[in-house]
Amino acid sequence: MRLLRKLLGFFALVGVAFAAIVVYRRRFAVRKERVDLYYEDGSLVSLEEGSAGAERLLAHAHDAVASARAA
Amino acid sequence: MGAGDALQRLIEESAQIEAACMFDADGTTEASTLTDESATRSLVEAARALVSEAENRPRDPDAGPLAQLEVATHDGSVFVVREGDRAVVAVTKPEPTVGLVFYDLKSCLRTTRGETNSRPRRRGADSEEASTSETAA
Numbered sequence: 095m096r097l098l099r100k101l102l103g104f105f106a107l108v109g110v111a112f113a114a115i116v117v118y119r120r121r122f123a124v125r126k127e128r129v130d131l132y133y134e135d136g137s138l139v140s141l142e143e144g145s146a147g148a149e150r151l152l153a154h155a156h157d158a159v160a161s162a163r164a165a
Numbered sequence: 166m167g168a169g170d171a172l173q174r175l176i177e178e179s180a181q182i183e184a185a186c187m188f189d190a191d192g193t194t195e196a197s198t199l200t201d202e203s204a205t206r207s208l209v210e211a212a213r214a215l216v217s218e219a220e221n222r223p224r225d226p227d228a229g230p231l232a233q234l235e236v237a238t239h240d241g242s243v244f245v246v247r248e249g250d251r252a253v254v255a256v257t258k259p260e261p262t263v264g265l266v267f268y269d270l271k272s273c274l275r276t277t278r279g280e281t282n283s284r285p286r287r288r289g290a291d292s293e294e295a296s297t298s299e300t301a302a
Contacts, residue, residue, distance in 0.1 A: 134229030155236035
């Protein structure tokens, strides 16, 4: 009986820890900026913030957002 | 439908799109939802720079030319859709419904090209075929 209680307590603790990690990641994880390039054959190239070539594209995109909101 | 009317309808129907401009290959602006001319010019220049930069990237030769792109930033997303010599750029709120925005932009470009006028005819042709097969059955 005591062993069963300990086991239940352990699993409850694991469950709570898992739920806390999920909530934390959803709420506080910072989404990375990214670039998706779609080609005519249907292929897609995705570049994440920090990858080669993404920075210049992101800079142009920031300019575009700023221009749209400046008006 | 004119480019200006198409963009106006785009803005009215899509709550996610904040601003949009239609332009051609040499950067001439056809229409814009922005009232400020310099803001329109800056937006079109940024869109052209994006496309040019994206096209200069090394890629699979079988992939063909760039058709469309989306750049997701923390402040909002930028979409560019091209068809032939024309393109439309749109700026949205952060985390938009990507597929829906692309669909709206493509529809907008096609509307100004007059393709949507052929749709009802095609549907009519389909329904005629359906009624013919029903009659035959």
